[in-house]
Amino acid sequence: MTATPTQQPHPVLADDAAVRLARAAAQEEAGADAVGDHVGVVAEDRTAVTHLFEARHSGYRGWNWAATVAFAGEGTPLSVSEVVLLPGDDALVAPDWVPWHERVRAGDLGVGDLLPTREDDPRLAPGYVGSDDPAVEEVALEVGLGRVRVLSREGVLDAAQRWHTGDFGPRSDMARSAPATCGTCGFYQRIAGSLGAAFGVCANELTPADGHVVHVEYGCGAHSEVEVEGGSVVPVADLVYDDAVLDVEANAPVAAPRGETPAAAGTAADETGR
Template structure:
């Protein structure tokens, strides 16, 4: 482990003293890390004038692809090598945690429990103020004033779906389990548009969607597209070969006990 590792060239003048300080870097590393967790030297990189970093393979369980990084430095005109820092860094093949995703982007239907709150931001593009008009964006003060007036007058909802919010919901529903591409719809004998259990909606979404009201269907109480379908369609009929066989005629046992004993 004391052999000179490969050197990665930089635009700074080569510092042979720092690039050759493998043993010094290793000694500093072993002061903080168990020897069994340290592998061979992987090379050295000159970070700038009088600063270089030595890398060592990490053998610690659970850290495959990681490397120990030891940064060394020296003062101008001095040969004394000092230690700047010792850290553990991920390599190209390292197993690392996935990129952070804000909680509001991780929430999925069914994640909320009783008592959980999921606030909606004032500038959420899916919503627009119900009691405002015009295309000009509203300031935070204007939005707060509209909310207060709506609350004082008891006018109902402060915000309603924007065109973008409506289109996002429609696309999500159409692509989901209540749309035409669902496996149950692909094998359905007829579409929801002709089903007697379909409850029509009001508003712009009524042209594409309804709500299933068949208590025996998988989609009962859910939004379905008109071109969705399932086997519980109101007009579905079984073919003759699919109908259950009628029960056989009753058989009357006329065998007496005396006749039974003679058998």
């Protein structure tokens, strides 16, 4: 039983009669076969406790039937206040409810989908108020040409943080192994507005960043000024010259067999000596 010293319930609330009363109330609510063993007692205050019984429902592992029993004082019978099904410490429960406008994540928007922004979206500010971006404010001052809403300071900082820590930021694996940064690359196209101080768009079709926003300190191996030394990239072994002298010895003359002329014998000797 869980209770503080000032909330110790009356002993009658935890005796066998109280457990039987609580079980009967739970069985009336859930059915006799759905109420299992008595697994605990929780003190609500001095006049009430909640008895917990194992729930034997398929798919409700770790849940308990909770029957709250109350006692009004000496001379009054025990009574049941309520019976509910509650999850235990290891129960399988649904995740916390998330408002619909907070459920959408990057990449969820598909072809034909519509995703309206919230009226109070902190990333946007009314165009006539300005966005702390001189390039935007210059346009917004022209009556009729300004946008209804533009990026707020929070929206700008949020985008900058997301791009800085993304795949095309200065801390990515590609950037750390690059020979130079995008800020010195001919394919780097700076974007307008305050974000242009640190971000641009890659225009090199041979890189994974083509068409993406990249940080000025991002980089890859396709930098416009990368130079590779000419010649074979495979090391060639040093040539070794052998200046040894080759001694040549003439073959000894061969005696002519009987019946052959010396010229024929010489010819046979030449053939055998080759």
